[in-house]
Structures are given as C-alpha cells and as structure tokens.
Amino acid sequence: MPNPVDKLxxxxxxxxxxxxxxxxxxxxxxxxxxxxGVVFISGLEQVGYEELLLFDSGAYGMxxxxxxxxxxxxxxxxxxxxxAGEGVVALGQLPTIPVGEETLGRILDxxxxxxxxxxxxxxxxxxxxxxTAPEIxxxxxxxxxxxxxxxMIDAAIPIGRGxxxxxxxxxxxxxxxxxxxxxxxxxxxDVACVYVSIGQPMSRVLALRETLIRAKCFENTAIIAADSSxxxxxxxxxxxxxxxxxxxxxxxxxxxxxxxxxxxKHADAYRExxxxxxxxxxREAFPGDIFSIHxxxxxxxxxxxxxxxxxxxxxxxxxxxxxxxxxxxxxTNLISITDGQIYLDTTRFERNQRPAIDIGRSVSRIGSAAxxxxxREASRNLRILMSRxxxxxxxxxxxxxxxxxxxxxxxxxxxxxxxxxxxxxxxRSPAEQILTLTAVQEGWLSELKIEEGRSAISDLLxxxxxxxxxxxxxxxxxxxxxxxxxxxxxxxxxxxxxxxxEPEP
Numbered sequence: 001m002p003n004p005v006d007k008l009x010x011x012x013x014x015x016x017x018x019x020x021x022x023x024x025x026x027x028x029x030x031x032x033x034x035x036x037g038v039v040f041i042s043g044l045e046q047v048g049y050e051e052l053l054l055f056d057s058g059a060y061g062m063x064x065x066x067x068x069x070x071x072x073x074x075x076x077x078x079x080x081x082x083x084a085g086e087g088v089v090a091l092g093q094l095p096t097i098p099v100g101e102e103t104l105g106r107i108l109d110x111x112x113x114x115x116x117x118x119x120x121x122x123x124x125x126x127x128x129x130x131x132t133a134p135e136i137x138x139x140x141x142x143x144x145x146x147x148x149x150x151x152m153i154d155a156a157i158p159i160g161r162g163x164x165x166x167x168x169x170x171x172x173x174x175x176x177x178x179x180x181x182x183x184x185x186x187x188x189x190d191v192a193c194v195y196v197s198i199g200q201p202m203s204r205v206l207a208l209r210e211t212l213i214r215a216k217c218f219e220n221t222a223i224i225a226a227d228s229s230x231x232x233x234x235x236x237x238x239x240x241x242x243x244x245x246x247x248x249x250x251x252x253x254x255x256x257x258x259x260x261x262x263x264x265k266h267a268d269a270y271r272e273x274x275x276x277x278x279x280x281x282x283r284e285a286f287p288g289d290i291f292s293i294h295x296x297x298x299x300x301x302x303x304x305x306x307x308x309x310x311x312x313x314x315x316x317x318x319x320x321x322x323x324x325x326x327x328x329x330x331x332t333n334l335i336s337i338t339d340g341q342i343y344l345d346t347t348r349f350e351r352n353q354r355p356a357i358d359i360g361r362s363v364s365r366i367g368s369a370a371x372x373x374x375x376r377e378a379s380r381n382l383r384i385l386m387s388r389x390x391x392x393x394x395x396x397x398x399x400x401x402x403x404x405x406x407x408x409x410x411x412x413x414x415x416x417x418x419x420x421x422x423x424x425x426x427x428r429s430p431a432e433q434i435l436t437l438t439a440v441q442e443g444w445l446s447e448l449k450i451e452e453g454r455s456a457i458s459d460l461l462x463x464x465x466x467x468x469x470x471x472x473x474x475x476x477x478x479x480x481x482x483x484x485x486x487x488x489x490x491x492x493x494x495x496x497x498x499x500x501x502e503p504e505p
Contacts, residue, residue: 193222
C-alpha cells in the first residue's frame with residue numbers, strides 16, 4: 001500500500017514546478033479616471049512610452065502620456081468595460097501587426113485582427129506599428145515611375161516609386177476614386193498595394209472591397225481599416241499599421257503603394273486624443289507636434305538603394321480641404337512635407353471634367369526624373385498648352401472677339417480637355433497616352449469634330465497594334481524607336497482620312 005505522505009509530497013512537488021509566482025511581483029497599476037477613449041493610471045512607474053497595457057477586464061491600451069505620478073493610456077479595445085479602480089499591467093511590448101503575403105486580399109484592423117469573414121492570419125511574422133524611417137545613406141533618388149493609367153497624371157504630374165504625392169481637394173471631388181484607380185492599375189505589375197481607411201463607416205470599407213474585387217485587384221491589396229465606430233486610439237494607429245504592412249514588401253526588395261484615406265481624419269483623431277490627455281492645444285486646437293506626427297509617418301515612404309534591398313514604398317496621402325482653402329493648417333503642413341500634390345477642383349468636377357485635376361495647381365517635385373522617356377517627350381508642352389487654353393477660354397467667355405489663331409488655340413485646348421477626360425478604371429497604356437498627346441499637339445485631329453476625337457484615337461491605336469506591335473511595345477517600355485512619330489503620322493493620314501470634315505468653329 002503506497003505511503004500517503006509520499007503521495008502528498010509528490011503532488012506538492014508537481015504543483016510547485018507548475019507554479020509561476022512572477023505575476024505576483026509584476027508591477028500593477030490602478031485606473032484612477034476613465035475618459036472618452038483614454039484612461040489615467042497610477043502605479044506604473046516603470047512603464048515605457050507606447051507600451052501595451054492589459055486591463056483586468058481584458059481590454060488593451062497603450063501608454064501614451066507618461067507623467068511623474070500618472071500615465072495616460074489610449075484605449076485600443078474593450079473600452080466599454082473599463083471602470084475606475086480596475087487593475088492594469090504592462091506587457092513589456094510595443095504594438096505590432098502581422099505582415100506578409102497573407103495580408104493581401106484581407107481587411108484588417110490596426111492590430112492585425114480580421115474585419116472580414118476570413119480566418120486569423122496564419123503568419124508569425126510581425127512588425128512594430130511604430131518604426132523609424134530609413135537612414136539617408138540607405139535611400140536613393142526616385143527615378144522609377146509608378147504608372148497610374150491616368151493620362152493627366154502620367155503626363156503632367158508623374159509619380160515615382162518612393163515618392164510621397166498628396167491628393168488634395170474639397171469633399172466629393174473624387175479623391176478616393178482617383179486613389180482607387182491608381183491602385184487598380186497595379187494589378188498586373190510588381191507593386192503590392194495597402195489601402196488605409198481612417199474614420200470611415202464600415203459600410204464604405206466593405207464597398208471599397210467590392211470595388212476592388214470588381215476591378216480584379218483586391219488580391220493584390222491589403223485594407224487596413226479603423227472605422228468610425230472604433231476608438232480614436234485605433235484610428236490614430238491605423239496609418240502607422242498600414243505603413244508597416246507596406247514596409248514588409250520594401251524589406252523584401254519589392255515595391256509597395258500605400259494610400260492614407262485620409263489624413264484629415266487622422267489629424268482629427270490625434271487632436272481628440274491630445275485634448276483628452278490634457279495636452280496644451282495650439283493652432284486650431286491641434287497639439288504642437290501634429291507636424292512631426294505626419295512627417296514621421298510620411299518619411300517612412302522612400303526608395304532604397306540596391307545594397308539596402310532595392311525596394312520602395314510610395315505614399316498617396318489624401319487630405320480634405322474646406323471651400324478650396326489650401327492655406328489651412330493641416331493642408332499646409334502636408335503640402336510642405338510631401339513631394340508634390342494632385343489638386344482636385346470642385347468647379348471641374350461639377351462640369352464633369354473627371355478626373356477633376358487642376359494641372360496648374362498640381363505639381364510633382366520629382367518631375368520628369370521618374371517619367372518614361374517616351375511619355376516625357378510626348379507631354380513636353382502639355383502644361384503650357386492647357387494653361388494658355390484656359391486663359392484664352394476665360395477671356396472668350398466675356399464676349400471678346402478672337403482672331404483665327406486664338407480660335408485654333410481654343411479648339412486644340414477643347415480637344416485636349418475632351419481626350420483627357422477618363423472614366424473610372426479606363427486605364428490607358430503609355431503607348432495610348434503618347435498617341436493621344438502627339439495627335440493633338442501635332443494637329444492630326446485638326447479636321448475632325450471634337451466629339452470624334454476619342455473614337456479616332458481608338459481607331460488609330462487599333463491600327464497601330466495590328467500593323468506595328470513592336471512599336472507599341474517599345475513605347476510602353478519607355479523606349480523611343482527611330483521614326484515612331486512619322487509612323488504614327490502615316491497611320492493617322494490613312495486611317496483618319498475618311499473621317500475628316502470641316503472643323504468646328
């Protein structure tokens with residue numbers, strides 16, 4: 001018969017091996033006050049900045065305002081159950097998000113939790129949400145283009161891999177639509193896309209997914225969403241989480257495009273948090289470091305040298321203006337941080353000139369350095385042509401008499417404007433853009449009616465693809481074969497000859 005004492009000794013020894021007393025010595029804090037999206041804690045003297053916190057109720061927070069006798073924490077999840085007097089411990093880790101190929105084709109929150117019907121991500125690879133930007137020595141000049149398929153952008157406002165190009169305009173001028181068009185044009189390329197939705201209704205996030213599915217580019221796109229029902233802390237984290245997901249591809253030597261839709265709501269979420277944490281307000285009640293917050297985020301978009309991996313992250317931040325006021329605080333900040341802006345004009349949008357891009361107020365500070373040589377040659381005088389046309393058109397509207405030369409300028413400008421109109425998801429190849437711009441500037445369509453211009457270009461392109469496919473392929477690759485313009489001119493003379501009619505007055 002076994003000895004009961006030995007049996008008891010064995011049970012106690014086994015229990016002692018499994019007993020973990022470290023939690024008893026782990027510093028614990030207490031919630032002193034609960035705010036709207038933030039809590040104030042005492043007793044966590046050793047907590048680090050941006051360290052994750054776990055509350056007894058199972059909620060998560062992030063230490064964000066460390067003072068001498070208290071800690072202000074953002075609430076990331078489970079905030080409805082928090083009460084004063086509840087315990088909290090520091091987890092000794094910073095917020096992270098899962099990254100990798102598994103993120104493509106998914107909707108995730110800023111902590112990597114799925115917001116769609118799919119399972120949790122099956123990846124152990126995670127990156128910190130907050131990461132430092134690459135050092136200057138690791139970077140290279142932006143000299144490779146990101147083709148958007150939008151003629152007005154590729155020709156007049158070229159975007160390069162590693163660039164930060166701001167999309168700015170009033171509400172309902174097509175900013176998100178333009179960004180989605182650019183994303184959808186990457187479906188057959190080597191650029192992975194990350195779309196960050198900040199403070200939007202969940203219905204709009206789901207509509208975005210359906211749009212990307214119809215455009216057949218959702219499998220190449222990860223959506224990081226902090227919808228309007230989430231805490232301001234998660235909305236604040238969402239932009240940084242999207243940057244980390246994109247940086248995975250850059251680290252792997254690949255290319256990524258990240259859209260921040262939009263940084264107006266991101267700034268509003270940060271202002272809300274700062275005021276709740278009792279930080280002193282500055283201009284328009286924004287905290288004084290709002291500029292550095294956005295600069296730190298956008299500096300993470302860059303192109304790396306080959307010996308540093310050779311990848312790139314291109315950023316398209318979106319900002320909303322009020323009554324076209326680009327001199328407001330946040331738009332001014334973002335304009336000074338980014339490498340150019342695409343300005344969408346309300347008047348053009350209402351006139352159905354879409355995309356409603358104002359070429360005169362838009363700029364790419366990278367310029368032609370990141371533009372295909374063939375497109376650069378074809379679009380050389382586009383800005384001059386459109387600015388001169390708009391000036392003359394404004395004068396003609398007040399009833400001034402115009403001479404024949406001015407009428408020619410007006411007609412060419414109207415034809416160019418008509419051909420620059422582009423429906424959504426109607427992407428144009430570089431060869432099609434080159435053919436369109438060259439045909440207008442060389443006067444090949446001068447004897448056609450303006451409404452016939454689009455079909456004439458389509459006929460000319462079809463003929464070129466059949467009779468000179470190698471020429472089309474070379475232009476798509478940015479090359480300029482000898483005699484390409486003469487070849488197109490001969491085609492235009494033959495194909496468009498039957499369509500010629502008296503030009504419009």
